[in-house]
Every structure is written in C-alpha cells, then in structure tokens.
Amino acid sequence: MKLKIAVLAGDGIGPEITQQSIKILKAIADRFDHEFEFEEAIVGAAAIDLLDNPLPEATLDLCKKSDAVLFGAIGHPKYDNNPDAKVRPEQGLLKLRKELGLYANIRPVTTYPKLIDQSPLRPERIQGADLTIFRELTGGIYFGEKSQSEDGQSATDVCTYSVEEIERIAHLAFKAAQQRRKKLTLVDKANVLETSRLWRKTVKKVAEEYKDVELDFLFIDNAAMQMILNPKQFDVILTENMFGDIISDEASVIGGSIGLLASASVGGANAMFEPIHGSYPQATGKGIANPVASILSAAMLLDHFGLVEEGDVIRKAVATSIKVNVCTEDINKDNPYSTEKVGDFLEGLI
Amino acid sequence: MKLKIAVLAGDGIGPEITQQSIKILKAIADRFDHEFEFEEAIVGAAAIDLLDNPLPEATLDLCKKSDAVLFGAIGHPKYDNNPDAKVRPEQGLLKLRKELGLYANIRPVTTYPKLIDQSPLRPERIQGADLTIFRELTGGIYFGEKSQSEDGQSATDVCTYSVEEIERIAHLAFKAAQQRRKKLTLVDKANVLETSRLWRKTVKKVAEEYKDVELDFLFIDNAAMQMILNPKQFDVILTENMFGDIISDEASVIGGSIGLLASASVGGANAMFEPIHGSYPQATGKGIANPVASILSAAMLLDHFGLVEEGDVIRKAVATSIKVNVCTEDINKDNPYSTEKVGDFLEGLI
Ligand SMILES: CC(C)[C@H](C(=O)O)[C@@H](O)C(=O)O
Ligand SMILES: CC(C)[C@H](C(=O)O)[C@@H](O)C(=O)O
Numbered sequence: 001m002k003l004k005i006a007v008l009a010g011d012g013i014g015p016e017i018t019q020q021s022i023k024i025l026k027a028i029a030d031r032f033d034h035e036f037e038f039e040e041a042i043v044g045a046a047a048i049d050l051l052d053n054p055l056p057e058a059t060l061d062l063c064k065k066s067d068a069v070l071f072g073a074i075g076h077p078k079y080d081n082n083p084d085a086k087v088r089p090e091q092g093l094l095k096l097r098k099e100l101g102l103y104a105n106i107r108p109v110t111t112y113p114k115l116i117d118q119s120p121l122r123p124e125r126i127q128g129a130d131l132t133i134f135r136e137l138t139g140g141i142y143f144g145e146k147s148q149s150e151d152g153q154s155a156t157d158v159c160t161y162s163v164e165e166i167e168r169i170a171h172l173a174f175k176a177a178q179q180r181r182k183k184l185t186l187v188d189k190a191n192v193l194e195t196s197r198l199w200r201k202t203v204k205k206v207a208e209e210y211k212d213v214e215l216d217f218l219f220i221d222n223a224a225m226q227m228i229l230n231p232k233q234f235d236v237i238l239t240e241n242m243f244g245d246i247i248s249d250e251a252s253v254i255g256g257s258i259g260l261l262a263s264a265s266v267g268g269a270n271a272m273f274e275p276i277h278g279s280y281p282q283a284t285g286k287g288i289a290n291p292v293a294s295i296l297s298a299a300m301l302l303d304h305f306g307l308v309e310e311g312d313v314i315r316k317a318v319a320t321s322i323k324v325n326v327c328t329e330d331i332n333k334d335n336p337y338s339t340e341k342v343g344d345f346l347e348g349l350i
Numbered sequence: 351m352k353l354k355i356a357v358l359a360g361d362g363i364g365p366e367i368t369q370q371s372i373k374i375l376k377a378i379a380d381r382f383d384h385e386f387e388f389e390e391a392i393v394g395a396a397a398i399d400l401l402d403n404p405l406p407e408a409t410l411d412l413c414k415k416s417d418a419v420l421f422g423a424i425g426h427p428k429y430d431n432n433p434d435a436k437v438r439p440e441q442g443l444l445k446l447r448k449e450l451g452l453y454a455n456i457r458p459v460t461t462y463p464k465l466i467d468q469s470p471l472r473p474e475r476i477q478g479a480d481l482t483i484f485r486e487l488t489g490g491i492y493f494g495e496k497s498q499s500e501d502g503q504s505a506t507d508v509c510t511y512s513v514e515e516i517e518r519i520a521h522l523a524f525k526a527a528q529q530r531r532k533k534l535t536l537v538d539k540a541n542v543l544e545t546s547r548l549w550r551k552t553v554k555k556v557a558e559e560y561k562d563v564e565l566d567f568l569f570i571d572n573a574a575m576q577m578i579l580n581p582k583q584f585d586v587i588l589t590e591n592m593f594g595d596i597i598s599d600e601a602s603v604i605g606g607s608i609g610l611l612a613s614a615s616v617g618g619a620n621a622m623f624e625p626i627h628g629s630y631p632q633a634t635g636k637g638i639a640n641p642v643a644s645i646l647s648a649a650m651l652l653d654h655f656g657l658v659e660e661g662d663v664i665r666k667a668v669a670t671s672i673k674v675n676v677c678t679e680d681i682n683k684d685n686p687y688s689t690e691k692v693g694d695f696l697e698g699l700i
Contacts, residue, residue, distance in 0.1 A: 075541070084551075141491075146543070147544065155510070155544040155548035156544065193507045194498060195506065197505065198505035221596050225603045225608070228578060249574050253578055253579055
C-alpha cells in the first residue's frame with residue numbers, strides 16, 4: 001500500500017517521540033512491502049515562534065493532501081499562564097481537527113498485566129479493564145462563539161450541538177461496540193444541559209438500529225466516580241467534546257502510564273493519530289519521554305487503512321518490550337531506557 | 351444560640367438520612383443549651399408529584415425566613431431518562447441555590463485511617479490526603495440561557511462568568527487556604543475557554559491580596575488525572591460550576607466512601623448544608639443508607655454559625671463510630687448497622 005503521511009511533531013517532547021514512530025513505520029513498510037512517504041510540517045508553539053500562526057497554511061495544505069497525519073504534541077507553558085495571549089498553540093490543533101473534519105476521537109484504554117502494580121488503583125479494580133472512549137471532537141463548547149463584554153467584565157462561551165453531529169459519531173461508537181462487548185454508555189449532564197438532552201434523545205434513536213448493543217446513561221459527575229470505582233463496567237463510552245476531554249484523561253492514568261495511550265481522530269477524508277499525553281515541557285530534549293503512545297498511534301494509523309496485521313505486529317512488539325522491561329523511566333524506574341533505545345528495541349522486533 | 355433550620359429532605363434516601371441529622375442536632379442543642387427550631391418542606395420529585403413544581407413558593411419562603419437549610423438529596427430516575435420532561439427535580443435544587451445566593455459550594459475531602467483500605471486508590475497514594483474544593487455554584491453553564499432550534503435539530507447552552515462572580519468566591523477560597531496549608535489551585539480550561547481565561551486573570555489579581563498563599567493552575571483534564579495520581583498535592587481547589595461538579599464527585603470517592611462527605615453552600619443571607627451523595631433511589635426505604643454525610647453536613651452548619659466546638663463533637667463522634675465499625679453496609683460489609691442504628695449510636699456519644 002502507498003500512504004502519504006504528514007508528520008506534525010509539534011512542541012515539547014513531540015519531535016523526539018514522533019521520530020521513533022517514523023522509524024517503526026519505516027520498518028513496517030520494509031517488512032510488508034508498503035510505500036510510506038513522510039513529510040514534516042510545523043504546528044503549535046514552534047509555528048507561532050516562526051510565523052505567528054499555530055497552523056500555517058502550508059501545514060494545513062500538507063495535511064489535506066496526505067492520507068493521514070501523525071501528530072506529536074502541542075502546548076507550551078509560556079502561553080498557558082498568559083490569559084491575554086492572542087495566539088495560542090492549541091488553536092492550531094483545534095483548527096486542524098475542524099478543518100480536517102475529524103469529528104470522532106477514539107481513545108482505547110487497555111491494561112498490561114505487568115503494569116497493574118503501577119496503576120494508582122488497587123489491582124482488583126483495574127485488572128482486566130478494557131474500554132474505549134468515543135469523544136466528539138469538532139463541536140460543543142470548544143467551537144462555539146467566544147466573547148468578552150466590552151468593558152472586559154464578563155466572558156462567554158457557547159455550547160451547541162446538532163442532531164447530525166451527534167448521529168454521525170453515535171453510529172461509529174455503536175459499530176465499535178458491536179465489535180467489542182456490545183455495551184455503550186452515553187456520558188452527559190442531561191439533568192442540567194439542553195445539549196445533553198439532545199444527545200440523550202438522539203443516541204436513543206440511533207440505538208434502535210443497533211439492537212444487539214446495550215445502551216446506558218451516566219451523568220458526567222457520576223462517570224468521573226465510576227471510572228475510579230469500577231472501570232471494568234465500561235466497554236464503549238460515547239460523549240461530547242468537553243466531557244470527553246476530562247473523562248479520557250482521567251481514564252488514561254488508571255492503566256499505569258499515560259505514556260502508553262494512543263488515539264485516532266477520524267471522520268473526514270483523512271485521519272490523524274496522536275498520543276494522549278501532552279507536550280510534557282519539563283522532559284523536552286532529555287530523552288526520557290515514553291515513545292510508546294506515539295508508536296501505538298502509528299499502529300492505529302495502520303489499522304485505519306486496513307493494515308491490521310501490521311498494527312498487530314507493533315502491538316505485540318510493545319507488549320514484549322513491556323514484559324522484558326525495555327521501558328522509559330515512567331515505567332522502568334530502576335534501569336530506564338532512553339526514548340531512542342526503546343524505539344530501537346521495538347524496531348528490532350519488526 | 352437560637353437557630354431556625356429549614357429541613358428539605360427531598361427524594362430517595364433524603365428523608366431517612368436527614369432524620370438522623372435532626373436527631374444529632376437536637377442532641378447538640380440539649381447538651382450545649384441551644385434552641386434549634388426545625389421546619390420541614392417539600393422539594394424535588396416529591397414536590398413535583400404533589401404540586402407540579404420542584405421548588406414550591408412555600409418551600410422557598412421557608413428557606414428565606416430560616417437561618418440555614420438542611421438539605422437531603424434530590425433526583426428520581428423517572429426524570430433522568432426522559433429528555434422531554436418539562437419539570438425536573440434538579441431544577442428545584444438549582445433554583446434554590448440561585449434564589450438564596452449560595453454562590454460557593456465547599457466540599458472538604460478527608461480520609462479516615464480505618465477506611466484507607468476501602469479506597470479504590472492504593473494506600474500510599476491516598477493516605478493523608480486532605481483537600482477542600484470551592485465550587486462556584488450559581489453561575490456558568492448551569493445558569494446560562496438554554497435553547498433549542500425551532501426544528502428541534504440543535505440545542506444550545508451558554509456559559510457566562512463575570513469578574514464579580516469570580517472575585518467573591520476567590521476571596522472565600524483564598525481565606526480558607528490561609529487557614530489551611532496555604533496553597534490554592536485554580537482548575538480551568540484556559541487553553542480553550544474564554545470564561546476560563548477570565549477566571550485565570552481575575553484570580554491572579556485577587557491573589558495579590560493573599561501573598562502568603564501559593565497559587566497554581568491546572569487544566570481540568572489534567573486535574574482529573576492528578577486527583578487520582580497524587581491527591582495529596584492539593585490543598586484548596588477553586589473552580590467553576592461544571593468543572594467543580596465533576597472534580598468534586600471524582601474526589602469524593604478516593605477517601606473510601608462517598609457516604610461520608612458533607613458540603614456547605616454559602617454566600618447569601620442564609621446557607622445550605624447537604625451531603626455530596628445523591629438520592630440513591632435503589633436504597634430508598636431499606637435502612638441501608640449511610641447517614642454520616644448528612645450528619646457531617648449538620649456539623650458544617652454548626653461551624654458556619656461559629657459553633658465550632660459543637661461541630662467538633664459531631665466529628666469526633668463520627669471518627670469513633672468508624673473506629674469501632676458502627677457503620678452502614680457501604681463501610682461495614684460483614685456486620686452492617688442500619689441507618690437509624692448509626693444515628694442512635696452517634697446520638698449516644700453527644
Ligand atoms: C491541547 C488541548 C486543546 C486538547 C483538548 O482539550 O482537546 C488536549 O487536552 C486533548 O485532549 O487533545
Ligand atoms: C443534581 C445536580 C443538578 C447537582 C449538580 O450538578 O450540581 C448535583 O450533581 C450536585 O453536585 O449537587
């Protein structure tokens with residue numbers, strides 16, 4: 001297969017981890033006789049520094065011309081604590097999601113037996129948990145109108161959802177549930193929000209087409225509790241943008257390391273693959289960042305194009321590396337391997 | 351001291367647990383020679399059933415005339431799954447908060463050594479955690495305009511905050527931090543929301559008056575992770591309404607039982623005290639609900655009126671009951687005491 005992959009390494013540890021993923025994808029191309037073409041472009045704080053624009057036109061064009069985007073990470077502390085900054089790295093990511101029509105962000109949370117003891121949760125709570133989150137990614141309060149009153153004394157964000165926006169991701173989530181344990185939990189705040197009530201109503205209607213999937217509902221506050229109390233109850237979680245941001249980050253740590261979790265953003269003509277973790281500025285350039293989340297995102301990229309055997313090869317390599325403890329310091333505290341060494345080891349297994 | 355206390359027991363287990371709190375408050379009045387007058391009124395699903403109004407005028411009037419409100423719980427499953435219901439129990443609670451001007455919801459999260467093993471978190475993560483959450487309670491997306499498009503194809507919720515709304519709760523939170531470990535964490539989503547940027551800016555300004563308090567910032571998604579990874583890092587958390595709803599429910603389970611956590615809602619001429627848990631419909635009438643969260647809310651009520659010694663008597667009694675395992679089934683699985691028996695035991699210690 002021929003694939004053109006845009007590489008947007010971004011800020012912080014983004015470049016170091018993405019480099020490992022490219023190495024792995026190249027190894028896969030060699031072994032399975034594919035042709036992957038990589039082209040890099042700037043995004044985020046790096047792009048602001050150079051061009052005053054977190055998503056330069058050339059970068060967006062490249063993404064649109066490519067089959068898939070491999071994304072690193074975005075964000076820089078110098079913008080976080082400046083409420084007056086006019087341009088922020090995150091705008092680049094948000095615009096990219098919107099422009100590429102990536103309305104569904106898929107975040108699988110799996111556990112590795114060897115890492116159970118690293119989970120902040122007690123082993124009996126986490127052992128065997130296996131869930132996947134479908135987060136709506138191009139709507140809601142993220143993309144609603146934002147304003148400040150003229151006197152600067154008040155600020156407003158608007159959250160809107162349409163039936164169509166809800167339906168299209170609901171279908172994806174139900175289809176995924178059919179391939180899994182056939183349970184879908186809608187997370188919302190229907191006792192307070194009008195948008196949540198539209199979600200509940202619409203998802204109930206979509207459910208009629210998936211009678212083999214059991215549908216239930218949880219308020220977001222309750223879901224945030226249940227994720228700690230009993231994560232095993234979840235199979236597929238479907239939720240709107242902001243709630244998805246929160247619940248998926250919460251879910252990401254229960255497995256033992258956020259450095260292992262990948263995500264796919266799909267929906268449009270192309271798709272984007274990125275680790276769940278952020279730009280981790282404190283670690284930048286130190287060679288300590290875990291490249292596995294990015295590498296597993298590359299595996300999701302392969303799955304997306306039907307190259308499931310190839311994806312499995314990567315996943316098996318990762319499982320092996322964890323078993324034999326060839327891991328960065330977030331997992332292997334006693335004798336940590338560097339970002340690059342982990343990448344090399346995985347490359348050797350392909 | 352003379353206090354007029356409105357009792358709004360509400361739905362589900364509300365009445366059974368509130369009854370125990372009244373018993374305890376009466377015992378306190380006896381021992382310390384206070385005069386507490388209790389008057390009950392209906393609210394929530396019970397009030398909808400009777401009067402088609404989750405907060406009848408008479409109930410609101412009673413609250414306004416009283417010094418404090420002792421609140422049970424609200425909510426009924428028959429409304430949760432009906433997106434078309436015009437009247438919902440929760441509207442009663444929200445209106446009450448608004449009408450009484452209860453802009454600050456205070457939720458302390460403490461751990462009891464004996465319950466460490468019931469926490470879903472590993473002991474070393476949770477042991478010694480002691481934090482308190484200041485959640486803004488009368489603004490944000492809860493109270494913004496809600497609408498549906500005419501064709502029913504889209505829905506909208508608006509989130510607005512003013513500098514004044516932020517300042518008043520920020521002052522309360524900083525003052526609380528001064529009495530504690532002098533650290534305040536603002537939880538927001540300033541990389542995406544305009545309202546969050548106003549929070550950050552305003553809280554920074556308020557912080558100048560509290561130079562002895564260390565201020566830091568966390569995005570809500572990161573906060574939801576940190577609450578599991580390392581809850582001990584938190585002292586006072588300050589946040590807006592919706593984020594506060596989520597993070598405080600998440601925080602409420604790490605101590606081992608949500609059945610122990612109390613809250614105070616303050617700001618206006620009077621104040622309201624309620625357990626953090628909900629109406630727990632499955633347990634209604636079975637005598638298995640834990641009354642301690644409501645009883646500790648009664649202790650917060652006493653504190654609020656300067657009766658700190660009295661509040662301490664209740665807290666000590668509760669600590670004793672946990673030590674000797676006179677607890678309901680959520681805590682004492684082998685030999686559970688009933689709701690009433692726990693109340694009786696605590697009464698005996700006063
Ligand atoms: C960087 C930020 C804007 C982003 C989001 O909130 O969507 C991130 O937290 C994520 O989850 O991908
Ligand atoms: C019942 C509901 C409206 C309420 C809220 O969301 O505020 C509850 O979850 C709470 O936290 O008190």
